Amino acid sequence: MKQARDFFAFVALFTFLNCVAAWSQLQRASTPAVWVASWGASQQIPEPQNALVPDDLTDATVRQFFRLSVGGPALRVHLSNAFGTEALHVTSAHIARPVSPASPAIDPASDRPLTFAGNVEAVIPPGAELISDPVNYNVAPLSDLAVTFHLQSPPSRETGHPGSRATSYYVHGDLVAAATLIEPKHVDHWYQVSEIDVHAAPGSAAVVALGDSITDGHGATTNGNDRWTDVLASRLQSSPATRNIGVSNQGIGGNHLLTDGLGPNALARFDRDVLAPAAVRWVIVFEGVNDLGGLARDGEVPATQHAALVERVLAAYQQIIVRAHAHGLRVIGATITPYVGSTYYHPGPLSEADRLAVNRWIRTAGNFDAVIDFDSVVRDPQHSDQLLPAYDSGDHLHPSPAGYKAMGNAIPLSLFDRAN
Known part of the structure; x- marks a missing residue:
């Protein structure tokens, strides 16, 4: 009698497991691929x-x-x-x-x-x-x-x-x-x-890099695909957990958060460049150096103007975060890299203080959803307001290909964990 009960229990368990497997296969088959x-x-x-x-x-x-x-x-x-x-x-x-x-x-x-x-x-x-x-x-x-x-x-x-x-x-x-x-x-x-979209496996998604010329790749190799975003794309492909994540580089050289420079300001182009790309799930915000550098480019201004600019830059970040969160995006802030010695902006002590203040806010927990500390990656440990010479393209503002590689390699791939 006991043997019969054990046999029927085994049959019931076997049938149940087969049903679970079939249901799982059905669920996978019914989950559509996505455009990314x-x-x-x-x-x-x-x-x-x-x-x-x-x-x-x-x-x-x-x-x-x-x-x-x-x-x-x-x-x-x-x-x-x-x-x-x-x-x-x-x-x-x-x-x-x-x-x-x-x-x-x-x-x-x-x-x-x-x-x-x-x-x-x-x-x-x-x-x-x-x-x-x-x-x-x-x-x-x-x-x-x-x-x-x-x-x-x-x-x-x-x-x-x-x-x-x-x-x-x-x-x-x-x-x-x-x-x-x-x-x-x-x-x-x-x-x-x-844009070019690919029909990718279920669960695929994209990360958008919103930035200026350092994201656009000034100083990178023509036809070399060695911007920091290219390095990130390559690293994402190296891991089975992240190889279905696309990278969309939405950097514009000379771009600003607050005013139109080369291309519309970041807030004006946000819908088209951040929200519109197919299957976007994350946005890396790496922008602000042109706002900070431009304030005193033609001559120093009072400290009150520096303080007001910092407040406006932080308010722009907050606008980006609010708008991105409204669409379910995770927002990653990137610290602004050093540019003392720049042959274009020639920043003084007040401009450097502005950069440090903005970076403190970016690093403060509870503002962005996560942080990439590009500043700490490319700065000279002996002169923290300057790029490391090996990472400097020569103008003391834009990284070299080696600098872009270091930046791309420093991005934790755990930032793109679906559980986050």
Whole structure:
């Protein structure tokens, strides 16, 4: 009798465990994959010296290369007319795998057209962007993607990202599918492409880096992908726990928290650059040096003006935190790095005191959700108001590639734990 009871108990337990396993498989199967920002760049109006003249963009093919962070079996591309004053007509756009960033050549076997609501042409309203239809196109993590588009007429006003640290090529004629571009002109800027999303595994997410030229990568190697955000993307891929996290670099050289500089101020661009990227879950806020440095750039001002500026910078941080929390984002503050000796800002003791005051607030528990102490990573231990010479690009403001590597390596990957 006991043996019979044991047998039926075993059968019941076996059936229960099978049901649990089946339910778990069903749950996994019913959890959809997500679109996640694998690459992104803040859009702005290119400065005159960084813009292409209308003749260059009349009946023109533009080919640009982008380094992705996460990979996946499908992708989509965002074309931007954010600062255009009239509709932008893109007559055709393609994606492909580039041969080398030092060449306009692509692998023709990898070339695929993009469509927009099923059409090969896209008409982007002024102030807007369009997301392409999904393309089944397998891309590896940390791989490069070429995006090529043709314009019959130039934009009424260009939208782009001058601080690309990547080479773009352009020629006349519709050559979006050409294996290479013959005798193209080239510039180290991006135009009209704002984001590339990858269809990634369930639970994938993105981290946005909101910053200025030190996030944008001034001092990094052109086509070298050695900004601190690139280092972070590579490290995230090295761990099974974080390899489904994308990195979107939303740094603009010369950007400010409080006033428009190069590109809109951080509060003005917050919705487009922080909230809009696909599957964003974290934002790293590393901005403020241009506000602090600009106050006394042309001559010292009273201490009361320094104190008022610090209060306004901290209030801007609080606005970012409130707005990010309203959308469920975790906000990570990064301390402002030293810049005494800067050949651009030449800060005095009051400006350095401002930086220290702002950094004390950033480090204070309960303000940001977490802190990355970039200041302690790159400062000279013997002269804490200056960059370590080995990490200095030479202008005493922007880190060198070695400095960016140290910054990227110093970011704890535990910050991106889903439990946080």
